Every structure is written in C-alpha cells, then in structure tokens.
Amino acid sequence: xxxxxxxxxxxxxxxxxxxxxxxxxxxxxxxxxxxxxxAIMFVALDAHLIAxxxxxxxxxxxxxxxxxxIMLLSLEPEEPGDGRSSLRAAGWGxxxxxxxxxxxxxxxxxxxxxxxxxxxxGYGSVAxxxxxxxxxHLLPFELTSVLLLVAVVGAVVMARRRTGP
Amino acid sequence: xxxxxxxxxxxxxAIGGLGVLIRRNVIVILMSVELMLNAVNVTFVALARxxxxxxxxxxVFFVLTVAAAxxxxxxxxxxxxxxxxxxxxxxxIRLLRG
Amino acid sequence: MEVLISxxxxxxxxxxxxxxxxxxxxxxRKGSALIQDRVGANRANLFGGLLPFNLGIVxxxxxxxxxxxxxxxxxPADADRFLHWLAPWIAIFPLFVTFTVIPFGDxxxxxxxxxxxxxxxxxxxxxxxLAMLSMAVYGVIVGGWASNSRYAFLGGVRGSAQMVSYEIAxxxxxxxxxxxxxxxxxxxIARAQGDLLFGVFPAWGFFYxxxxxxxxxxxxxxxxxxxxxxxxxxxxxxxxxxxTEYSGSKQSxxxxxxxxxxxxxxxxxTTLFFGGWQVPWLYRDGFHFPGGFHxxxxxxLVTVLQVLSFLVKxxxxxxxxxxxxxxxxxLRYDQLMDLGWKRLLPLxxxxxxxxxxxxxxxxxxxxx
Numbered sequence: 183x184x185x186x187x188x189x190x191x192x193x194x195x196x197x198x199x200x201x202x203x204x205x206x207x208x209x210x211x212x213x214x215x216x217x218x219x220x221a222i223m224f225v226a227l228d229a230h231l232i233a234x235x236x237x238x239x240x241x242x243x244x245x246x247x248x249x250x251x252i253m254l255l256s257l258e259p260e261e262p263g264d265g266r267s268s269l270r271a272a273g274w275g276x277x278x279x280x281x282x283x284x285x286x287x288x289x290x291x292x293x294x295x296x297x298x299x300x301x302x303x304g305y306g307s308v309a310x311x312x313x314x315x316x317x318x319h320l321l322p323f324e325l326t327s328v329l330l331l332v333a334v335v336g337a338v339v340m341a342r343r344r345t346g347p
Numbered sequence: 348x349x350x351x352x353x354x355x356x357x358x359x360x361a362i363g364g365l366g367v368l369i370r371r372n373v374i375v376i377l378m379s380v381e382l383m384l385n386a387v388n389v390t391f392v393a394l395a396r397x398x399x400x401x402x403x404x405x406x407v408f409f410v411l412t413v414a415a416a417x418x419x420x421x422x423x424x425x426x427x428x429x430x431x432x433x434x435x436x437x438x439x440i441r442l443l444r445g
Numbered sequence: 446m447e448v449l450i451s452x453x454x455x456x457x458x459x460x461x462x463x464x465x466x467x468x469x470x471x472x473x474r475k476g477s478a479l480i481q482d483r484v485g486a487n488r489a490n491l492f493g494g495l496l497p498f499n500l501g502i503v504x505x506x507x508x509x510x511x512x513x514x515x516x517x518x519x520x521p522a523d524a525d526r527f528l529h530w531l532a533p534w535i536a537i538f539p540l541f542v543t544f545t546v547i548p549f550g551d552x553x554x555x556x557x558x559x560x561x562x563x564x565x566x567x568x569x570x571x572x573x574x575l576a577m578l579s580m581a582v583y584g585v586i587v588g589g590w591a592s593n594s595r596y597a598f599l600g601g602v603r604g605s606a607q608m609v610s611y612e613i614a615x616x617x618x619x620x621x622x623x624x625x626x627x628x629x630x631x632x633x634i635a636r637a638q639g640d641l642l643f644g645v646f647p648a649w650g651f652f653y654x655x656x657x658x659x660x661x662x663x664x665x666x667x668x669x670x671x672x673x674x675x676x677x678x679x680x681x682x683x684x685x686x687x688x689t690e691y692s693g694s695k696q697s698x699x700x701x702x703x704x705x706x707x708x709x710x711x712x713x714x715t716t717l718f719f720g721g722w723q724v725p726w727l728y729r730d731g732f733h734f735p736g737g738f739h740x741x742x743x744x745x746l747v748t749v750l751q752v753l754s755f756l757v758k759x760x761x762x763x764x765x766x767x768x769x770x771x772x773x774x775x776l777r778y779d780q781l782m783d784l785g786w787k788r789l790l791p792l793x794x795x796x797x798x799x800x801x802x803x804x805x806x807x808x809x810x811x812x813x
C-alpha cells in the first residue's frame with residue numbers, strides 16, 4: 183500500500199507536467215516517466231510481462247518516435263495564453279467534471295480485498311498469458327497483425343509522398 | 348486495493364482529457380491521448396487482478412499494439428501536415444472543416 | 446543476512462562493470478596502438494623508473510579519471526541546463542542496472558547458505574534487459590537536444606534512429622534463443638548449457654543458434670554506437686556527435702556508458718551463447734570428462750573456477766569488439782539502415798520461424 187501512495191504522488195505531477203509544460207521535449211520526457219510509473223503499477227498488480235512490454239514498446243519505441251518528431255519539427259516552446267481563454271476555462275471545467283465522475287464511479291466500486299481471492303497458479307506469467315492469447319483471443323491477435331500492417335503501409339505511403347496537393 | 352488503483356486511473360484519464368482539451372500543439376494532444384490509454388490499461392490490469400483472470404492483461408497487450416499503430420500513423424500525418432502547412436497548431440488544421 | 450548477501454551480489458556486479466570499463470579503456474588504448482603499430486599509452490614513470498616493467502596502465506586507471514573529474518564543466522550558452530545535466534545519468538543508469546541480472550556464477554555453497562551468484566534473480570531477465578537497453582536511447586537523444594548545437598543534435602537524431610532500428614533485430618534474435626531454451630531466466634539458460642551434445646561437446650547456445658549469435662552480436666555492437674556503427678559520434682563528421690558539448694565528468698560518464706554497453710553485449714553473448722559461467726565438463730563435484738574420467742574438485746573451487754570462466758569469456762568478447770572497432774571502417778548511413786532493416790531483420794525473422802518449427806518437431810533441445 184505504501185508503494186501505491188508513492189506511485190500516486192509521483193505519477194500525478196508527472197502526468198500534469200506532460201500536459202502543462204510549454205516545452206514539448208519536457209512533456210515527452212515526463213510522459214516516459216509516467217509510463218515507467220504505470221509499469222511499476224503493473225508489477226504491483228502481478229502483471230510482470232505487461233509491465234516489461236509497457237517499457238519496451240511504450241517507453242522504448244513510441245515515445246522515442248514522438249521525441250523524434252518533436253526534434254524534426256524543431257518546435258519552439260509554446261507562447262502562454264494566446265489561446266481563447268474561455269475555451270481553456272471550459273476545458274478545465276469539462277476535465278474536472280469528467281475526473282469527478284470517474285472518481286465517483288471508482289469509489290463506489292464494491293470493495294473486495296484482493297487478498298481474499300487467491301490468484302491462480304502462474305498468474306501473469308508468460309506461459310499463461312501466451313496460452314490465453316493464442317487460444318481464446320486468437321482472432322483479435324491475428325487482426326492485430328493486419329492492423330500493424332495497415333499502419334506500416336499508411337505511414338510509408340504518407341512519408342513517401344513528395345509533392346503537395 | 349483495487350478501488351485505489353481505479354481512482355488513480357480515473358485521475359490520470361481526466362488529466363489526459365484535460366490535455367486534449369486545452370492544448371493546441373498536436374503532438375502534445377497525441378501524448379495526452381497516450382496518457383488516457385494508459386489510464387485505461389491500469390484499470391484493465393487492476394480489475395483483472397481483482398477477478399483473478401488474465402483477460403484484462405491480454406487486452407492491455409492489444410491496447411499497446413493499437414497505440415503503436417496510432418502513433419506511427421498520427422506522427423506521419425502530423426509531419427506531412429507540417430511539411431505542407433508549416434503548423435502543428437490544432438486550431439489551424441481545419442482541412443476537413445467544410 | 447539475506448539482505449546483506451543480496452547487497453554484496455549487486456555490489457560485486459557493479460565492481461565488475463566499473464573495473465571492466467577501466468581495464469577496457471586501457472586495453473583499447475594499448476590494443477589500438479598494437480593494431481596501428483604504435484606504442485600507445487606509456488607515460489607512467491612510477492618510483493623513478495626502478496620497476497622493471499612499464500606501468501602505463503596506472504595512467505589510465507588513476508590519473509585519467511582524476512584528471513577528467515577535475516576538468517571544468519562547460520555548459521554551452523542557450524543550452525537547456527537541466528536536461529544537459531540529466532542526459533549523462535539517463536544514459537548510464539539503465540546500463541548499470543542491466544548488468545545486475547547477468548549471472549556470474551552458479552551457486553556458492555558456504556556456511557549453510559546457497560547463494561545464487563546473480564545480482565538480481567529475475568525470471569523475466571531477457572525482457573528486463575531489452576527494456577533497459579531500450580531506455581538507453583534517451584541519454585543520446587536528450588544529450589544531443591539539450592546541448593543546443595548542430596553537431597550534437599545531428600548525433601542525437603542519428604543515434605536514436607540507429608538504436609531503435611537495431612533493437613528490433615536484437616529482440617528477435619533473442620526470441621529464437623528463448624524458444625531454444627524455453628525460459629527467459631538467464632541463470633536457467635546458463636545452467637541448461639551445462640549438458641553435453643553427443644556426450645562430448647558442451648551444449649552451448651552457440652551450437653543451437655549460430656545465426657542468432659551473429660545477428661545479436663552485430664545488433665549489439667550497433668547499440669553500443671562504436672565503429673563500424675559509430676555514426677552518432679562520428680568524429681570526422683560530427684566532432685563527437687551527441688556529446689560534443691560535454692566536458693569533464695559528464696563527458697566521462699558518456700564515455701563510460703559506451704564501455705558499459707560493450708561489457709553488457711559481451712556479457713549477454715557469453716551467457717546466452719557461450720555457456721555463461723560454465724566450464725566444459727565441470728560440475729558441482731568436479732570434472733566429468735567424456736570417457737568416464739572423473740577428477741574431484743572441491744565445491745568452493747568449482748565456484749571460483751566458474752566465476753573466473755565467466756570473467757575470461759566476458760573479457761574475450763570485449764576484446765573482440767575492440768578488435769572489430771579498430772579494424773573496420775564506418776558504415777555509410779544508408780548502408781547502416783540497409784543492414785538493419787533489410788538484412789538483419791528478415792534473417793532474424795526467418796531464424797525465429799525455423800527455430801519454432803524445430804522446437805515443435807523435436808521438442809527443443811532433444812533435436813541433437
């Protein structure tokens with residue numbers, strides 16, 4: 183439980199840095215940090231494989247791509263407050279409402295201590311997850327490969343187009 | 348235990364949503380969306396643990412692949428758009444608005 | 446006591462890395478001199494030249510680090526000071542923690558304790574290594590970006606593209622190794638290599654996965670950003686690439702990160718393909734040579750021999766990388782991407798497929 187409170191105290195400021203920092207490079211690095219915290223949460227929740235995949239795929243590949251794009255565009259830090267302030271206020275309000283609603287839903291969640299239910303043998307192990315993945319979830323798994331192929335083709339087509347419309 | 352993680356995930360999701368709403372830099376918006384996806388992943392894993400079932404973890408696996416595809420295509424669109432219009436401000440990208 | 450033992454193991458792993466980086470620095474100086482027919486670092490005249498042998502190594506071991514850590518720390522104007530400071534530490538931290546999962550011996554049986562000689566026992570060791578190595582990219586990107594210099598920036602961009610590209614081939618070559626041994630645990634993989642092929646040869650991973658060894662070694666060298674893959678820090682093009690604007694202790698941290706990466710690649714090659722700490726035919730109770738010949742060796746000595754064997758192999762593969770570095774010219778950028786994406790990636794995919802078929806047909810290792 184101590185671990186959870188430490189994680190919560192570190193993750194929320196990191197997540198706020200992602201969306202509030204004016205320099206996108208800092209945002210991206212804060213995102214990496216947040217993803218790391220989420221990976222630790224996964225470990226705490228007995229999802230070791232998922233935790234490592236989270237770091238390898240998310241932190242190791244996806245955010246590197248984002249950083250790469252930020253650097254290729256050589257972005258300047260955004261000027262503060264030149265947006266429409268009424269829209270920004272509405273954004274804060276809507277997000278606060280959303281947050282309150284979700285927290286309320288989560289808080290009324292029927293509380294059954296996790297310790298009561300013993301976890302099955304090999305919970306979260308590579309073998310067990312692979313078994314689920316290749317039996318029950320085989321069709322979505324195969325569809326994922328199609329999705330990735332489409333994404334690759336799409337990205338390549340867009341990157342290769344040289345002339346404007 | 349589970350509901351603690353659910354509340355944390357809810358807060359993360361709201362922060363991500365806030366980022367999408369108030370920022371105009373498309374790349375930051377993309378990162379906010381990643382934040383929201385992660386919040387959902389935490390929920391999946393926490394509930395999977397609660398029920399002692401591994402399907403929640405398998406779904407996180409799918410979310411990871413979708414996120415990877417999303418970022419690859421999204422960044423390609425952003426870069427192409429920047430090359431042609433020299434902007435990554437979401438307010439100024441309005442090609443699809445009639 | 447348990448905590449003390451774990452602490453001692455982690456410290457031992459750290460000491461190996463730290464000492465190895467210093468030794469490698471010296472070996473590289475002397476080795477490159479040997480290859481280029483020079484004398485190399487030899488200006489250490491201790492005790493007024495009374496010693497019969499040359500102590501050039503002292504120069505590299507003590508004088509050099511001392512000098513580096515006392516140099517002025519220069520941060521360029523308009524650099525991002527915080528990230529400029531942070532980058533070296535991001536670069537080296539994941540590498541240091543990677544080394545702790547590589548086993549440097551079997552078990553040490555002493556005083557009623559059976560100690561697993563591995564910094565951290567992790568049953569998902571290979572995934573852990575991949576995760577940590579993928580974090581090492583950030584030091585390069587952030588260092589290049591924060592310096593506010595064209596050269597550093599170009600080096601950072603090149604470095605990140607190169608490391609992300611070669612990680613894929615590296616990961617896939619490890620997949621076939623995992624398929625062969627059926628585990629992600631380094632210690633278990635090392636133990637499995639104690640068996641014998643045909644009752645004669647030690648069953649090292651190299652015999653099962655020669656292609657994976659080749660791919661992993663090439664990709665690992667590309668990950669460590671050294672010649673022939675040193676485009677991110679190409680001195681003839683980019684001054685020093687992503688750490689052009691670093692000086693003093695921060696620069697030495699970057700240099701150390703390079704050597705730690707060399708050590709990690711050597712450690713992984715040793716553990717996955719060359720038996721790790723295994724000494725051929727040496728078991729807990731002594732040597733069992735083929736033909737039924739048996740020599741008793743005390744358990745403690747067995748452990749010492751195993752740790753020595755690991756260190757010798759580790760050093761050999763470090764030396765091999767240094768040899769390659771000083772022998773081959775740098776690749777062109779398109780050749781680099783070509784090799785990574787069009788050669789290594791399809792090869793490693795094919796290797797995974799073939800390995801999977803073999804595992805299915807012959808139930809893994811019983812193929813021999």
